[in-house]
Amino acid sequence: MPLNNYSLEERLVEPFRSIRWLAVTPLLKLFTFICLVLFLVFWWFERSMVFECWGGTLSRLTHLLELPWHVGIAQWPDPAHAYLAVPTLEIWIVPPSTWVWWSFVLGTGAVWMITGRLKQSFLPVRTAVRFLLMPLWITIVWFVVFPLKFNHTIEEWSRIYFLVSYGSVAILSIIWTFGVLWFPIPLFTKLLMSSLWIIYTLFGVPVLFFISCMLLNQTSLLLLPTFALGIVPLVQLGWFVAFYSIALSAGSKTR
Amino acid sequence: MNTFLLILSWYLYIFLTLLFIYFVRHFIFTLNRAFRSQGAMYLGIEDSRLPTVTIFVPAHNEEKVIADALNSLLKQDYPAHLYKIIPLNDRSTDRTKEIIDQFVLLHPGRIEAFHRNSGKAGKSAALKEACENIQTDIIIVFDADYIPAPKLLLNLVSPFVDPEVGSVMGRVVPLNSGRNLLTRILDLERSAGYQVDQQARMNMGLLPQYGGTVGGVRTQALKEIGGWDDSVLAEDTDVTMRMFLKGWMVVYQNFCECYEEVPENWQVRIKQVRRWARGHNQVFFKEIKNLLKYKQIRLIDKLDAILLLGIFMMGPLTFVGWGAAQVLYFAGYSKTSLLVSSLGAFIAFSSLGNFALFFEIGTAAFLDGYQKRIRLLPLGVLFFFVSMTTVARTFFGQLWDDYIMRKELTWDKTTRYRLTPMHRRKQ
Amino acid sequence: MSVVVFFLGLVMISLPFIPMLMEIVKKSDLSPLQISNQTLKDPRSVPDYVFWYLAHLLKVNGLIELKEKVSVSVSTMVGDSLLAIPAGIMTKLDVAAHTKVARVISAGKIILPDYSNHIQKILSLDSIQTGVENNLNEVHAHHLLTIGKKNKVIWWATAENVILQAEAHLPGKVQARKEIVFENGAQFHLLQGALIKSRINFESGSAENQELIKTPSTHIPHKLTISKNHTILDQVVFDGTLIVKGNLTLGKGSRVLGDLKVYGKLMVEEGAQIKGNVFSFGNIRFRGNNLVGGTLVTNRQLRMGPCTQVGFEDRKITVSAKSITIDGPFKVYGLLRAWKSGTITSSAL
Structure with missing residues (x-):
């Protein structure tokens, strides 16, 4: 006669297991929630401190490499309004010449063609590369149709870069609280991964900016939209998801 | 030209709002699944009068x-x-x-x-x-x-x-x-x-x-x-x-x-x-x-049903949105367009990776007890490209086939990999 | 120099991805997810053949030979010892008070005296009777299981018939192949039997009503959806399925001949009857003397007044709610499940 035999124990395991049953103390939840709120308040009101910290890393890097670059300040939304003052690198980059222009067209085309030769199992790589080439195509086509003066600068790039990083950290810290701190993961893992992510936020963000500037300096500002729409958000999210997944895999238990 | 740019900018704002709505939707779903009590209304119902x-x-x-x-x-x-x-x-x-x-x-x-x-x-x-x-x-x-x-x-x-x-x-x-x-x-x-x-x-x-x-x-x-x-x-x-x-x-x-x-x-x-x-x-x-x-x-x-139906629209919209952001930026239309869209790109990577927030995937894998497999999660961001490209191409192809060429539908079958019983015996 | 820094930067960016890359190469997690519901029969139900198999085992090689041929007293046995009493050697096992036994298997009747016997697993091929205030983890009797006053069944009890004498605390599951009879109030979680009832007998509704409600409908009942609160007046017969997206009150003696689904609270006045299944997202209250022919499910509280019957002898159903309170005599055919707490109040029984 018995058909189903779900009982209390089964509710605790499968299929109704939820984090609620997996015992994370309410006190810890409350504590971390307060921490999150405090962090977000800090992140907003003490933004100049964060930008200074990022700027400091940038200047140390330029000194270390003895590059003829200077760390400056870029105001947002425009030079007259100091609503947000993000660090920037004062480099003058030559606007793209015809030669640069054509080499970009050829280079983009060549990469596009080469990715077509990739094996079927590398399809995501091909798609990813081509996806990131799309902004480049648009840039090339735009300046073919409207051959205006190229008036974009590293300062603009620094505004975009640092403000995006700034916003994304705020968004991700919310997910980090609910997705890692509230989950039943060993405390050591939680602390380690949280501090690693914070280190990457404080030092990785300016390093990545520095690298992007080096690339733009060596090539051309034509790459700016590709960086802004593709590579930078991807890398920053990648760091986060990497730490997040390591933390989760440490806490996950076979059902 | 200005009208065109105005339309583009409106498109961008609407697209980013939509994207953000999807982001929040999946975030709420995940929080609900992880921390709220589970709907068990139909669990373990036994009735001796079974239907045919x-x-x-x-x-x-x-x-x-x-x-x-x-x-x-x-x-x-x-x-x-x-x-x-x-x-x-x-x-x-x-x-x-x-x-x-x-x-x-x-x-x-x-x-x-x-x-x-x-x-x-x-x-x-x-x-x-x-x-x-x-x-x-x-x-x-x-x-x-x-x-x-x-x-x-x-x-x-x-x-x-x-x-x-x-x-x-x-x-x-x-x-x-x-x-x-x-x-x-x-x-x-x-x-x-x-x-x-x-x-x-x-x-x-x-x-x-x-x-x-x-x-x-x-x-x-x-x-x-x-x-x-x-x-x-x-x-x-x-x-x-x-x-x-x-x-x-x-x-x-x-x-x-x-x-x-x-x-x-x-x-x-x-x-x-x-x-x-x-x-x-x-x-x-x-x-x-x-x-x-x-x-x-x-x-x-109603809103959820509309969002459910519209999820595959986000692919082509993302493509167009990113293009629009760039055009607006070059045209000097708005100083913030690329900035906002970059943040949008960030949210898009995270919320449409595998048509879900990675938070959602992580939580599911955690609940299911996949241990080390969760470490593959960053790859989901890479898979985003394939899904988005496929979905977008399908959408534009569909517009072409169904509404311009009026083609008849064809059914693509999914390939199977299992060995037949006969092959299994041979092994 | 700058090239070196450039590559160092790239290395820094890629450091967090190393565990992922290792996982791609190592492939440590390849097996598919184990899914539930895999087994054909529930592994934890004790079918008859288990009892007969055990009886056979006991006959052939009694695990412990006991010299005395009559009743045996066991006192203070602690630990993971298995006490097996072969059939033929003894017919009755008395366990002394304050005993802790890991497992007891007996071919004969087992009688547990009063007070705090902690027994992990107790299995009788005949019947089991427990005294007052015992803690039982698992009890299986082949025939009759009588659970005495203030006993606690922590995990699982099965028998052909179960009698719950008074104030039993049943956080586990009680299954009977035939009847579960409550002689007094109890706390329960999951009860399953052909019939779950109180000792007091009653007839729910007139014989004519019973017949009408019992006969299976030959037509598909029409469906009516009401989008606000609603009241069905006394003695009204509604022939069809009713869906109310608000609260519903069923008047005295009224009848619904189809299914009933209520989004809000459901109040069933005295003597009202429902032929089909009842679903509610809110609380359900039966005033008493009610009859429900089908499954009864709510997300919230269910309160059943005296002389309420759910299901029939030929239709086993499920009564499932977050918390269930039963006042007075009742009959449930099938399964009675309270997800959080179930109470049978003692005052009315």
Whole structure:
């Protein structure tokens, strides 16, 4: 006669297991929630401190490499309004010449063609590369149709870069609280991964900016939209998801 | 020119708002699944008056898998006189017909063959034709690659004691998940889709989706909505929507788990995504008007249903949105356009990676107890490119085919990988 | 120099991805997810053949040979010892008070005296009777299981018939192949039996009503959806399925001949009857002397007044709610499940 035999124990395991049953103390939840709120308040009101910290890393890097670059300040939304003052690198980059222009067209085309030769199992790589080439195509086509003066600068790039990083950290810290701190993961893992992510936020963000500037300096500002729409958000999210997944895999238990 | 830029900027704002809504939606789903109590209303209902059931097994060239499916369906823990299995052989050119006929001979009265050699191709057309003379209370559909556990049928049927339930859906679990990187990632994706997304919608009283397999419909409800529609590719989404619009409920049963096969190579995966996207978009265009007009539901239900239908629209919208951001930036239209869109790109990567927030995938994998496999999660961001590109291409192709060229629909079958019983014996 | 820094930067960016890359190469997690519902029969139900198999085992090689041929007293046995009493050697096992036993299997009747016997697993091929205030983890009797006053069944009890004498605390599951009879109040979680009832007998509704409600309908009842609160007046018969997207009150002696689904609260006045299944997202209250023919499910509280019957002898159903309170005599055919707390109040029984 018995058909189903779900009982209390089964509710605790499968299929109704939820984090609620997996015992994370309410006190810890409350504590971390307060921490999150405090962090977000800090992140907003003490933004100049964060930008200074990022700027400091940038200047140390330029000194270390003895590059003829200077760390400056870029105001947002425009030079007259100091609503947000993000660090920037004062480099003058030559606007793209015809030669640069054509080499970009050829280079983009060549990469596009080469990715077509990739094996079927590398399809995501091909798609990813081509996806990131799309902004480049648009840039090339735009300046073919409207051959205006190229008036974009590293300062603009620094505004975009640092403000995006700034916003994304705020968004991700919310997910980090609910997705890692509230989950039943060993405390050591939680602390380690949280501090690693914070280190990457404080030092990785300016390093990545520095690298992007080096690339733009060596090539051309034509790459700016590709960086802004593709590579930078991807890398920053990648760091986060990497730490997040390591933390989760440490806490996950076979059902 | 200025008008054009103005339109573009408006488009960008609307797109980013939409993107943010999806982000928040999946975030809320995940929080609900992880920390709130779970909807268990239909768990463990036993009723000695069981309904009569017809199980359809649509099959098109399924010689590798159909025997396993039929065998496990015959072993269901359900009174044998109350259910009948009907394999729908849709113009198979391999041994499928032969295998089905053998089963019919071996189990007279329990399996009834339905062979099709003419008429419209595709699952929905086959189901429509086969359902014409069905007298049973419930219709359950299993794809031919599914291996249902013995209790599954009973648990799938139990919610139908609720007079409002028109359709029920179980959970799909990949069997070949360990084959390669693709299958391992797809396993995570399926996990998120069912363990978190569907279950959260069930918890919150929103609309879970009937997925066309490991699920079923009430015959009366199906008749009321006018049966299967053979003009759409995604008959499951179509039925979900039409049931919703007629006031029938769709129930998701998280513990009704069933193994299936997921694509093992990229072409097949892309074909599958293309079929889903196409079918989904078709239903979107078909039902969006009715959905907007439909008044007898909560606003939140309606919004969720619209978002559910529109998920495959986000691919092409993302493409256009990024293009628009760039054009606006170059035109000097707005100083902030690229800044805001970069943040948008960030949210897009995170929330549409595998059509879900990575938080959602992580939570599902955590609940399912995938330990080290969760570490593959950053790859989901890479998979974003494939999904987005496929979905966008499908959308534009669809516009071209359906509305400009007026082409007839074709049905792409998903390739199977399992060894046939004969091959297995040889090994 | 700058090239070196450039590559160092790239290395820094890629460091967090190393565990992922290792996982791609190592492939440590390849097996598919284990799914539930895999087994054909529930592994934890004790079918008859288990009892007969055990009896056979005991006959052939009694695990412990006991010299005395009559009743045996066991006192203070602690630990994971198995006490097996072969059939034929003894017919009755008395366990002394304050005993802790891991497992007891007996071919004969087992009698547990009063007070705090902690027994992990107790299995009798005949019947079991327990005294006052015992803690039992698992109890299986082949025939009759009589659970005495203030006993606690922590995990699982099965028998052909179960009698619950008074104030039993049943956080586990109680299954009977035939009847579960309550002689007094109890706390429960999951009860399953052909019939679950109180000792006091009653007839729910007139014979004519019973017949009408019992006969299966030959037509598909029409469906009516009401989008606000509703009241069905006294003595009204509604022939069809009713869906109310608000609260519903069923008047005295009224009848619904189809299913009933209520989004809000459901109040069933005295003597009202429902032929089909009842679903509610809110609380359900039966005033008393009610009859429900089908399954009864709610997300919230269910309160059943005196002389309420759910299901029939030929239709086993499920009564499932977050919390259930039963006042007075009742009959449930099938399964009675309270997800959080179930109470049978003692005052009315």
